Amino acid sequence: MATTVLPRPKQYDDTFFKPISIWLTTTDHKLIGIMYMVTSIISFVIGGIFALIIRLQLSQPNLKLVDAETYNQLISAHGVTMIFFFVTIFVTGIANYMVPLMIGARDMAFPRVNLLGFWLIPVAIILYYCGFFTGGSLNAGWTGYTPLTEKAFNHQTFGVDFWALSIIVWAISGIMASTNFLTTIVALRAPGMRFSRLPLFVWAQISTSILLLIVGAPLAAAMILLEFDRQLGTQFFTTQGRPVLYQHLFWFFGHPEVYVMILPAFGLISEIVPVFARKPIFGYMSMVAALFGIVFLSMTVWAHHMFTVGMNTYVEGFFMLMTMLIAVPTGIKFFNWIATAWWGSVEFTVPMKFVFGFLATFLIGGITGIYLASVPVDTQLHQSYFVVAHLHYVLFGGSVFAILAGIYYWFPKITGRLLNRTLGEWNFWTVFVGFNGTFLIMHTLGLEGMPRRIWTYANPAWATTNVIITISSFLIAFSILVLLINVVHSWGHGEIAGNDPWRGNTLEWATTSPPPPYNFERVPPVRSFMPVRDLRESGELIEAEPVLTPT
Amino acid sequence: MARSARALLTTIGLAALAFLLSSCDVGGLSPIFPDPVSPNGKGIYDTYVGISVVAIIVFIGVEAALLWVVLRYRRSRQPAGYMPPQVHGHTGLEIGWTIAPLIIVLAIAGYSFVELQKDFQPISNQEMTVKVSGHQFGWDYDYLNGVVVHQEGSLAAEVTPFVVPTNTLVKLQFDANDVIHSWWVPAISGKTDAVPGYDNFSWLKIDKPGKWRGECAELCGSGHAQMQIIVQAMDKSDFEAWMAKQKATTASSSPSPS
Numbered sequence: 001m002a003t004t005v006l007p008r009p010k011q012y013d014d015t016f017f018k019p020i021s022i023w024l025t026t027t028d029h030k031l032i033g034i035m036y037m038v039t040s041i042i043s044f045v046i047g048g049i050f051a052l053i054i055r056l057q058l059s060q061p062n063l064k065l066v067d068a069e070t071y072n073q074l075i076s077a078h079g080v081t082m083i084f085f086f087v088t089i090f091v092t093g094i095a096n097y098m099v100p101l102m103i104g105a106r107d108m109a110f111p112r113v114n115l116l117g118f119w120l121i122p123v124a125i126i127l128y129y130c131g132f133f134t135g136g137s138l139n140a141g142w143t144g145y146t147p148l149t150e151k152a153f154n155h156q157t158f159g160v161d162f163w164a165l166s167i168i169v170w171a172i173s174g175i176m177a178s179t180n181f182l183t184t185i186v187a188l189r190a191p192g193m194r195f196s197r198l199p200l201f202v203w204a205q206i207s208t209s210i211l212l213l214i215v216g217a218p219l220a221a222a223m224i225l226l227e228f229d230r231q232l233g234t235q236f237f238t239t240q241g242r243p244v245l246y247q248h249l250f251w252f253f254g255h256p257e258v259y260v261m262i263l264p265a266f267g268l269i270s271e272i273v274p275v276f277a278r279k280p281i282f283g284y285m286s287m288v289a290a291l292f293g294i295v296f297l298s299m300t301v302w303a304h305h306m307f308t309v310g311m312n313t314y315v316e317g318f319f320m321l322m323t324m325l326i327a328v329p330t331g332i333k334f335f336n337w338i339a340t341a342w343w344g345s346v347e348f349t350v351p352m353k354f355v356f357g358f359l360a361t362f363l364i365g366g367i368t369g370i371y372l373a374s375v376p377v378d379t380q381l382h383q384s385y386f387v388v389a390h391l392h393y394v395l396f397g398g399s400v401f402a403i404l405a406g407i408y409y410w411f412p413k414i415t416g417r418l419l420n421r422t423l424g425e426w427n428f429w430t431v432f433v434g435f436n437g438t439f440l441i442m443h444t445l446g447l448e449g450m451p452r453r454i455w456t457y458a459n460p461a462w463a464t465t466n467v468i469i470t471i472s473s474f475l476i477a478f479s480i481l482v483l484l485i486n487v488v489h490s491w492g493h494g495e496i497a498g499n500d501p502w503r504g505n506t507l508e509w510a511t512t513s514p515p516p517p518y519n520f521e522r523v524p525p526v527r528s529f530m531p532v533r534d535l536r537e538s539g540e541l542i543e544a545e546p547v548l549t550p551t
Numbered sequence: 552m553a554r555s556a557r558a559l560l561t562t563i564g565l566a567a568l569a570f571l572l573s574s575c576d577v578g579g580l581s582p583i584f585p586d587p588v589s590p591n592g593k594g595i596y597d598t599y600v601g602i603s604v605v606a607i608i609v610f611i612g613v614e615a616a617l618l619w620v621v622l623r624y625r626r627s628r629q630p631a632g633y634m635p636p637q638v639h640g641h642t643g644l645e646i647g648w649t650i651a652p653l654i655i656v657l658a659i660a661g662y663s664f665v666e667l668q669k670d671f672q673p674i675s676n677q678e679m680t681v682k683v684s685g686h687q688f689g690w691d692y693d694y695l696n697g698v699v700v701h702q703e704g705s706l707a708a709e710v711t712p713f714v715v716p717t718n719t720l721v722k723l724q725f726d727a728n729d730v731i732h733s734w735w736v737p738a739i740s741g742k743t744d745a746v747p748g749y750d751n752f753s754w755l756k757i758d759k760p761g762k763w764r765g766e767c768a769e770l771c772g773s774g775h776a777q778m779q780i781i782v783q784a785m786d787k788s789d790f791e792a793w794m795a796k797q798k799a800t801t802a803s804s805s806p807s808p809s
């Protein structure tokens with residue numbers, strides 16, 4: 001596709017290195033989105049370095065690379081960083097960038113709340129990491145179960161307090177962002193953008209925001225009560241109180257949180273498959289219905305994390321059934337994606353490869369989820385390396401693969417330049433092999449009795465498996481390095497993308513890459529859920545807008 | 552053949568290799584639990600196998616469909632200028648793949664629930680009761696006859712075994728003194744949490760003499776990894792002899808504060 005390259009007007013400042021005052025004060029949802037994404041990628045790298053240290057420590061029995069206390073801080077920081085500061089933040093960022101564009105709006109509904117919501121995230125991150133510089137950070141896993149996190153057993157450092165404060169700030173930020181998304185989507189849709197024409201990524205953001213709005217508060221409540229216990233001497237979760245109550249509160253947030261991380265991923269997949277298969281999404285209405293099915297069900301399953309604490313078997317049976325029922329809406333989405341690509345003319349660009357990587361691996365996470373939902377089987381698998389494998393299949397093979405697909409798909413829109421394809425292929429194949437090499441055989445370690453969160457082990461039978469896992473994890477690290485090099489290099493020197501390099505369906509492809517501060521010179525008409533495709537077919541698509549000058 | 556298709560085949564080859572490896576007896580790579588020695592462990596094992604039958608079929612079916620899309624519907628395999636049919640959905644199919652997973656999960660849930668009722672209900676017909684309590688970092692086993700086995704955690708040496716008679720239904724009552732611990736011996740059965748101030752129970756009935764290993768499964772502090780467990784089953788007569796010896800040592804050391 002030949003694109004005319006015109007000099008870009010001065011007011012479109014595309015350089016990444018803007019004066020700090022702009023980053024601090026901008027209310028442009030696109031710049032805020034970029035700040036979210038950059039922050040999250042930094043967290044990813046830090047969390048990844050923790051993971052590599054963890055893997056080195058476990059590569060052989062009885063190693064003493066780090067001591068037990070440090071190890072416990074590392075796994076806690078790895079989990080917290082990956083969940084709270086990487087995946088959730090990245091999906092918030094990419095939605096911040098894309099949702100207003102996709103619905104034809106000029107910005108978010110509350111631009112200044114948006115900015116404040118973002119800046120709370122670095123505050124939360126710094127608060128958490130303060131623990132490391134004051135003698136020790138959280139050392140009880142990302143779940144921070146009481147009474148281990150209570151004063152009686154955890155009084156040497158302020159790590160737990162910093163974590164609790166950090167999570168409270170994080171939850172407030174999440175509630176702000178959710179409110180903002182919902183208001184934006186309800187109030188600022190372009191003419192013609194009816195609810196029945198919203199892109200599925202936007203529907204996914206609606207469902208995610210509803211979920212986070214509901215479960216963010218109980219999480220903050222749990223942290224506040226924990227701080228009351230620790231600082232004011234109350235007895236909510238202490239040995240005199242009810243330690244298990246904490247687990248209920250935490251998982252009432254914690255399980256939906258995994259859907260906060262996966263629903264936007266589902267949205268991304270639903271956008272990318274139709275574009276590269278050259279077919280409309282299969283079953284739009286059932287896709288939307290499935291999202292809300294998941295939202296509802298995900299709030300009725302939390303106690304599946306507690307099948308070993310000793311609940312009544314009928315209560316356990318209820319949570320088992322609800323958990324397994326989530327397979328139904330998830331299955332609908334899965335089969336609809338396959339049906340979308342079926343009979344298609346599927347182009348395996350790098351984003352599409354990551355989509356198929358997602359489908360192939362997320363399936364495994366979904367299936368192992370059924371094992372974990374089965375109460376009797378879960379009593380064996382719970383808190384073992386099987387769970388570690390499962391959670392990485394859904395979080396890494398699921399959310400992170402979708403995030404990578406999203407990076408390759410939307411980088412051209414955000415920067416005006418394509419990511420390098422060769423490096424992209426390397427990135428995909430090394431992370432796919434490295435990921436499965438790391439996490440597939442972790443299942444068997446769990447089956448053989450290796451508990452999670454142990455800093456070392458004496459059993460020589462686990463040595464071979466662990467060393468294979470550690471080697472594979474370095475392949476993942478290599479792959480992420482390739483990605484980072486690609487991003488940094490292509491941001492400055494990549495091939496010019498033009499407005500619409502993939503022949504997309506949704507409104508963000510109707511404006512320049514990157515879009516001007518107010519997104520659209522003229523908001524295009526919307527006649528279906530694939531407005532840009534309609535314009536392309538009717539010949540109305542304006543290709544002559546200025547695009548980035550090569551430097 | 553396209554470069555990516557070749558890479559795909561390599562991946563499949565690697566996966567097959569991993570599977571082959573897992574079927575031989577390489578340490579740490581078995582796709583199933585250790586052979587169960589207690590009926591509840593056996594029940595869990597069978598449930599796991601039952602779910603696996605369905606899981607493997609679903610897994611192969613769906614991955615095959617994905618592979619078919621990759622191999623058959625890639626643009627390079629389609630005729631030049633091929634315009635895919637613009638289907639927006641199909642109510643029958645969509646209902647079909649709502650109902651099919653529903654039936655599958657209801658079957659799995661029902662099947663699991665039967666096992667749950669069979670092996671996880673409170674029992675009262677036990678022949679022996681032991682109070683197991685976890686502490687940072689070890690386990691105490693109180694036989695309720697004055698004998699207590701202290702299993703202090705260690706990574707360096709074998710821990711003191713918790714001894715039980717074979718073919719005897721032993722009820723385990725769990726408790727913890729400080730934080731939450733979780734008692735797990737995979738060959739016997741699943742985990743049971745020991746929560747301070749909270750009653751929990753499990754049971755075992757081991758069918759042959761031997762020693763089985765386990766570990767604490769709930770992060771309980773810096774000594775968590777050393778909370779190793781060994782359960783030793785002895786024939787009833789050997790057990791009686793062992794118990795008599797324990798009673799004697801307990802009696803001789805009773806004046807000292809415990």
Ligand code: HEM
Nearest residue numbers: 051075079082087141142143388395396452453454473476
């Ligand atoms: C280089 C890639 C990664 C490697 C090698 C890795 C490795 C590990 C290992 C070995 C553990 C278990 C530690 C233990 O239980 O002792 C773990 C825990 C965990 N990982 Fe990862 N991980 C990686 C990436 C990720 C990503 C991308 C996410 C999330 C998006 C993630 C989320 C978690 C969580 C939530 C835990 C649980 C932490 C806890 O037990 O509190 N990891 N990881």
Ligand SMILES: [Cu+2]
Nearest residue numbers: 254255302305
């Ligand atoms: Cu859950």
Ligand SMILES: [Cu+2]
Nearest residue numbers: 767769771775
């Ligand atoms: Cu422990």
